[in-house]
Amino acid sequence: MRNKVSFGNLSVTSSSLELLDYADVVVRAVLENQEPRKTSRNRYYFLDVDLDYLVKADPTSLSLYGRFVNDTILEREQVLIDGKLIAQPEKMKTAPSAFFIFNLLDHRLTYMPETSGAPRLSTLGNTMEFFIKRKHDQILRERHKETGRTLTNLRQDFPLPAVHLTPIVSRLALDDFVKKFSKITSISIKVIKRNQDLSPGELFFELADEVGELEPTSSRLEIQGGKDGLNIIKAQEFIGDVAEHGYEDARLVGLDRNGAKISGSNEDFSLSVVTDAGPEEARGRAEHLYAQYLELKRNRQITIQRDDAKEDIERLKEIHKKHG
Numbered sequence: 363m364r365n366k367v368s369f370g371n372l373s374v375t376s377s378s379l380e381l382l383d384y385a386d387v388v389v390r391a392v393l394e395n396q397e398p399r400k401t402s403r404n405r406y407y408f409l410d411v412d413l414d415y416l417v418k419a420d421p422t423s424l425s426l427y428g429r430f431v432n433d434t435i436l437e438r439e440q441v442l443i444d445g446k447l448i449a450q451p452e453k454m455k456t457a458p459s460a461f462f463i464f465n466l467l468d469h470r471l472t473y474m475p476e477t478s479g480a481p482r483l484s485t486l487g488n489t490m491e492f493f494i495k496r497k498h499d500q501i502l503r504e505r506h507k508e509t510g511r512t513l514t515n516l517r518q519d520f521p522l523p524a525v526h527l528t529p530i531v532s533r534l535a536l537d538d539f540v541k542k543f544s545k546i547t548s549i550s551i552k553v554i555k556r557n558q559d560l561s562p563g564e565l566f567f568e569l570a571d572e573v574g575e576l577e578p579t580s581s582r583l584e585i586q587g588g589k590d591g592l593n594i595i596k597a598q599e600f601i602g603d604v605a606e607h608g609y610e611d612a613r614l615v616g617l618d619r620n621g622a623k624i625s626g627s628n629e630d631f632s633l634s635v636v637t638d639a640g641p642e643e644a645r646g647r648a649e650h651l652y653a654q655y656l657e658l659k660r661n662r663q664i665t666i667q668r669d670d671a672k673e674d675i676e677r678l679k680e681i682h683k684k685h686g
Contacts, residue, residue, distance in 0.1 A: 363586045363635065363638070363685075364636050364638055364639070365475060365476070365536075365636070365637065365638075365639045366408065366444070366472050366474070366475065366635075366636050366639055367472060367473065367474040367635050367636070367654060368471070368473050368474075368483055368529060368632050368633060369470060369471065369472055369473070369530045369531045369632070369633050369634070369658070369664060370470075370471045370473065370483055370527050370528055370530055370631065370632075371470055371526075371527070371528050371530060372464060372469050372470075372471050372487070372490065372523075372524045372525070372526070372527050373469065373524075373527075373528070374387075374469070374523050374543070375416070375523060375524055376521040376522065376523050376549065379477040379521065380524070381466070382448050382466070382597060382674060382677050382678075382681075383496075384680065385466060385677070385681050386501065386681075386684075387497050387498045387501060387523065387683075388426070388464075388494055389413055389466075390428060390465075390497050390501070390556050390685070391414065391475075391490070391494045391496070391497035391498075392408050392410075392411050392428070392464075392490075392493065393411055393413060393426075393494050393685060394427050394497070394560045395407070395408045395411075399489045400434065403434055403435070404432050404434045404645075405432070405433040405434070406430065406431070406432055406433075406481065406485070406489045407430075407433060408429070408430060408431075408493075409428060409431050409459075410429050410644040411417075411424050411425060411427065411428030411429075412426075412428065412478070412644065412645065412648075413425070413681075413682070413685050413686050414425075414427075414645075414682070414686050415540045415682065415686075416463070416649050416652040417652070418608070418682055419501055421467075421628070421678040421682065421686040422675060423465070423468065423652065424465070424466050424467065424678045424681065424682055424686075425463050425464055425465045425652065426462075426463070426466070426645075427461070427462065427463040427464070427648035428462065428479055428644060429459045429460070429461055429462075429476070429644070430456050430459065430460045430461075430462055430480075430486050430489070430527070431458070431459045432457065432458050432459070432479075432480070432481045433455075433457045433487075434455075434456060434457070434458075435451050435453050435454065435455055435456070436453065436454045436456050437451070437452070438450070438451065438452050439451050453632060456469060456479070457473075457482070458475075458476075458477040458478065458479040458480045459477055459480055459481075460473060460474060460475045460480040460486070460540045461473075461474045461476055461479055461488060461639075461644075461647055461648075461651065462474075462477055462656070463648055463651055463652055464579055464606040465652075465655070466678060467674055467675075467678060468666055469654070470525040470530070470664065470666075471483075471486075471527065472651050472654070472655050473486065473534065473605050474639065476639065477491070478648060480545050482626070483529060483629065483632075484527070484629060485599065486527065487526070487527025490519055490527065491525035491527075494525050495522060495525070497521060498520075498522060502516045502517060502520060502529060502548050503590050508509050511614075520637070522561045524625060526554045527613075528554060528610070528611050528628055529628040529629050529632035529633070530632060530633045530664060531601070531602065531605040531612070531631055531633060532631060532632060532633035532634065532663070534603045535630075535631040535632065535633070535634070536598060536600065536601060536605075536631040536638070538595070538600055538631070539597045539614075539626055539631040540594060540598045540614075542596070542618050542619070542624060543594060543614070543616045543617065543618060543619060543624060543629065544593035544617050544619050544621070545587075545590070545616045545617045546586060546587060546591050546592045546593075546594055546595075546597050546614055546615070546616040546617070547586070547587050547591050547592070547615055547616045547617070548584065548587060548611070548614075548615045548616070548617075549584075549592065549597060549600070549601065549612065549613070549614055550582065550583070550584050550608050550613040550615075551582065551583040551585075551604060551605075551612050551613075552581075552583075552610065552611040552612075552646040553581045553583065553610055554583050554610070554611065555581070566639055575577055576587050576651065579621060584654045587621070591616060591617075597614070599636065601614070604626060609626060611623065611628055612627060612628060612629045613626070614626050614627075621681060632657075633663060633664070635658070637651075637654050
């Protein structure tokens with residue numbers, strides 16, 4: 363079976379801390395999750411989850427992996443029989459799933475739907491945010507009981523994290539998507555706080571410097587076109603440059619070839635590959651999909667710019683020893 367695999371950046375930061383500072387929260391939020399995240403019609407679970415090196419003895423491959431499941435009910439009201447609509451209400455339980463890998467060093471996420479109707483990547487992001495923030499509160503309450511420090515004081519030292527899951531953009535997919543436009547009237551760029559690597563672009567370094575003292579977890583840049591809209595070719599190049607690293611959530615608005623309003627964001631032109639699903643067993647599937655991720659890094663379809671990671675590697679070893 364061949365499946366479509368997509369990729370994103372999971373940014374977990376606050377005004378003063380970043381991903382590896384929140385490693386205990388992120389790891390425990392997934393590994394210790396028992397109760398589902400509930401919505402009006404769905405229950406979202408993490409199953410078959412584990413934390414381990416996906417390349418033997420290589421701390422940089424330390425990853426959380428497992429299945430993301432939507433336990434829900436399908437409902438129908440009527441069926442078509444011999445050309446006639448017949449009322450025939452029926453309900454059926456179903457649990458579509460996807461497989462995910464989250465590499466702690468790169469903070470990149472690999473995501474593969476395993477069934478039709480699997481949850482979207484954005485739904486995984488919302489669910490991880492829910493569990494991370496709930497686990498953050500639980501850990502602070504544990505420390506409050508252990509140390510006697512007030513919750514207010516603990517929250518000052520260990521602020522509530524901002525969680526953003528942003529699809530990584532494919533330039534080829536972006537090129538195809540832009541072809542739908544006859545005019546681009548506006549571009550909106552949400553600039554999300556980085557973890558340890560930086561995406562290029564002097565414009566965004568300048569923006570970060572301007573607002574840095576405000577300690578934001580994200581900023582937004584709005585670009586409006588005039589009567590004739592923005593230069594489509596330049597807009598395409600601009601979005602490709604700033605969004606391919608998965609930190610900038612770009613949104614295009616304009617008109618299609620028929621003059622109807624059209625819009626799209628990273629998820630509409632995200633990086634994806636079609637590949638074999640790999641083994642059914644979770645560890646084997648994780649190793650198989652992680653190899654696909656490494657291949658995209660080698661081909662620079664996924665780019666990482668990072669300072670010397672020696673200190674991070676020591677912290678990853680500690681996390682593996684504690685939770686692996």
